Amino acid sequence: MSNVIVQTQLEDVKEYLENLVNEIEDVLNYHTIDSFSQEVEENKEFNKELFSSLRRLVVYCQDNLESCSVLLHSKPFNKIAAERTLYKIYHQCIQEFFSPKKDLWYEDSRSAYTGKNAIVFRQKVPKAVENIFASLETPSQRMREELEYYETDYRTKMLQINAMKE
Known part of the structure; x- marks a missing residue:
């Protein structure tokens, strides 16, 4: 792929990650495990796990968002690092x-x-969680389709490298 295509894709992914982080952080910042447990009775342990999973997702996305920003501002554009970052985003975020x-x-x-x-x-989740997943699902599916190439490409390169070593 050309540098321009990879750079454009990195810009799209950056925008997607910004949106995902903002929406999930809004829920995490304005709700508590107790407020979730009041809305969905008897799910306190599940709600703790839910908060933990959402936090992990936000951390992965924030780290990769920072990587996108650094790569997009670097001169000259590092296509190999950008492709590796897109592969990482596919696995860690998508x-x-x-x-x-x-x-x-x-x-x-x-x-x-x-x-x-x-x-x-x-299990049943609070409405706020249902809403963010409903709003993020379509962009996440689109992003997954766009980044699947890097999954296949990376595996192919790794197989080629391993074959050359043998």
Whole structure:
């Protein structure tokens, strides 16, 4: 891919990450585990795990957002570092959005056929959490489709490197 294409993609990803961080931080900054537990009774442990997963997602996104900013302001543009960053974003941010480490929600692969949201929570969640996932789902799916190339490209390069070593 050319430098211009990678740079444009990095700019798009930066904008996506800014939006994701802002929306999730709004929920984390204005709600507490106790307020979530009042809204959804008897889910205090689940709500703690939910807050933890949302915080982890925000940290991953903030770190990668900073990387995007540094790369976009560097002269000359470092295409290799940008591609590596896009690969990292795919794994740390996009994959974590759709399939978190603690498995509190999952992606329903049939959602495209049913017209429902792709993210399904394992337990009932507060309305604020449902709303942010509903608003971030479509941009996250679009970003995943755009960044899947880096997943495939990276694996191909690693296989080629390993084959050359043998």
